[in-house]
Amino acid sequence: METARAKENNKMESIYIYKDEFGNECTFLKEKYNELVCAIITDFFEEPLPDNDFRSDFLNLLNTLEDYDDVYIITGEMPFYWAICIIENRWTSNHLIKNMTSDLFMEWYKKYKQENGIISFIIGGIDEDTYVFNNDEGDKSIFLRGKYYEFISDLVKNFFKKPHVYNDLEYMLIGRLNALPASGNNKNIEQFIGKELFWALSVIENKETTTVLNEKQLQEYTEFRNEFFKTHHITSFITNSTE
Incomplete structure (x- = not known):
């Protein structure tokens, strides 16, 4: 069960609208991204959702985005890696835990995207007009x-x-x-x-x-x-x- 701190940190706008490096208006579906990371923890790794410092820091990153570089900091890491770091409450060199394999994760992730209608977490536009x-x-x-x-x-x-x-x-x-x-x-x-x-x-x-x-x-x-x-x-x- 989440503590008051976790509930407060978990509050966020569903999307973040920003300009990318080409000047396109883009939409980052940050709430859906957070939901995926949580689902990896609870559904794929079958771990309880932690209320720890690393998860608070991750949620703070999502809640304080200022430009496309901040979005890249989030999306530059694979979602399952964020999940592992949250579980271990630290930056870690682990890639998967509990003897899970990348193939198992990709199979799970494909099903997750289908069930949740996920195409991409970033909706962008045309990079250059010509x-x-x-x-x-x-x-x-x-x-x-x-x-x-x-x-x-x-x-x-x-x-x-x-x-x-x-x-x-x-x-x-x-x-x-x-x-x-x-x-x-x-x-x-x-x-x-x-x-x-x-x-x-x-x-x-x-x-x-x-x-x-x-x-x-x-x-x-x-x-x-x-x-x-x-x-x-x-x-x-x-x-x-x-x-």
């Missing part, structure tokens, strides 16, 4: 990936009238947009250009989907896309680097 690549003629072109992501979001919310939920496919889309290599070509962006409907529908369904729109819907989609281009003063998601 991506420079070599086109087929060898010239520099620019992929407006920030605008591309914004368009996918608009499709989900304003064209298909669906809530824009952070799920596996949303996580995949952001990850792929951010992971474009520093030096690339047309092949790097083939997964995006002309596949706007695929990504929007996949985010809605939370699975890769090949749903086809009827003729009327396609016409409405074209009008919606053209209006987006007009509003944002672009004619395509790709421009010449000299423009």
Whole structure:
């Protein structure tokens, strides 16, 4: 049973909103992160939840975040390592205890994420708005990936009238947009250009989907896309680097 000190320390806002090193507004689900660490202690290691100095320090870290460096201090360590340190009430070189293996933990963690709807503890955005690549003629072109992501979001919310939920496919889309290599070509962006409907529908369904729109819907989609281009003063998601 938790003491008054533990209960007081355990009070926290559910999320922490901050700017990352790219200036993106990000959300750290710190309450869910704390719940995971507690679950590792009580459910995976089957230990009582301690009320000790190390746990107080850990909760204090979560409650006094000031910037993205503080978030990195938390997430730079694996959650099970925080759990072990709390159990032992000290920084420790142990990686697992009670003869548990990493494979057992990953099996448990996969089930935990599924049961609790965890995709990521950090919800971020597009790191850089533009991506420079070599086109087929060898010239520099620019992929407006920030605008591309914004368009996918608009499709989900304003064209298909669906809530824009952070799920596996949303996580995949952001990850792929951010992971474009520093030096690339047309092949790097083939997964995006002309596949706007695929990504929007996949985010809605939370699975890769090949749903086809009827003729009327396609016409409405074209009008919606053209209006987006007009509003944002672009004619395509790709421009010449000299423009």
